[in-house]
Amino acid sequence: MKSKVFYTDFRFSSKDNVFSKLDLLLKGVDLKSKIKKNNLIAIKLHFGERGNTAYLRPIFLRKIVDKVKEYQAKPFLTDTSTLYVGSRADAVSHLVTAVENGFAHVVVGAPLIIADGIRGDTAKEILINQPLLNKVSIAAEICNADLIIGVAHFKGHDLSGFGGALKNLGMGCASRKGKLVQHSTISPRIEESLCIGCGECQSFCAFGAIILANKQARIDSENCRGCGGCIAVCPQNAVKVQWNEDSATFQKKMVEYAYGALKGKEKKSVFLNFVMQVSPACDCCEYSDLSIVEDVGILASNDPVAIDQASVDLVNLQPGNPNSTLKSGLGKGEDKFRGVYPQIDWEVQLRHGEEIGLGDRRYDLIKV
């Protein structure tokens, strides 16, 4: 059966505006019927890396928070810390960056909680028994929430072609260990020229996998459990992720992680994709390049596969921005994401999502 995807474009008049349309979208996905009094509601978004300006505007989140409160539940805004070392690599710097980017409690009307703890390792193992992964490591507060409202900025991504609802769930709800599993098949590596032998990584590693000799640290891959913690604790940024996973496998693992993040909440969660400022790269970048198409609209669905399929279809229907990084596919109906990343088959994430029963690629687009 086709899934319903509700949609508004960005044409407004004196009779309506983006917020009244957001109300209609939330009515379309029947948010009210999914929420019980005092439920703890995880509003999962990306707060944006420092320097990025394409992330979602806090006022949109405020409106979603207000709606949840109207139904007498308790919303919180949430994300997980990053695998790479940047301005969101632990909960403290992540919260500081989020506030700098405008997501203060006083603005958005709800507390901010980093779902995987201060060091990215507060997580639960969820059994999923999927083709690539039997279990996944999901941020604890995602597991503990009663339902998820996934709010994604839909844009390009260098490994998955685009990032939307599936990526917001799969990568965005994974612990650091889960992110490392998705990106790499091997242990991190220590860059000799950067290591000063301070021993911080060795003290941190709970598995005795770091050997220190002659003021140089080395990871013993036999004992490494791939938690990724040493990457964040090294003051020299000497511990490097080996980003060796191929795009197709990366996408499949990401989708299986999305399955794990949603487990037990499949019928209760809702997804919103803001297809605006469609930058070629992720909001994890510390810059935002020019949009590849004009702003498209906002989509809402109960199906994370259908909403991403509809979002990519709507983007591809637009004429490409000739001043952007888009190299090909500029015409209406042509593939914008392959136009930016010709080597990436973004359909893998949608196909795999459908194959494992996460959702349906067929949809009815309902304009509100």
Ligand code: SF4
């Ligand atoms: S924490 Fe970094 S600098 Fe210190 S020993 Fe480990 S790898 Fe070397």
Ligand code: SF4
């Ligand atoms: S990834 Fe985790 S287990 Fe492996 S060496 Fe680093 S801290 Fe130890």
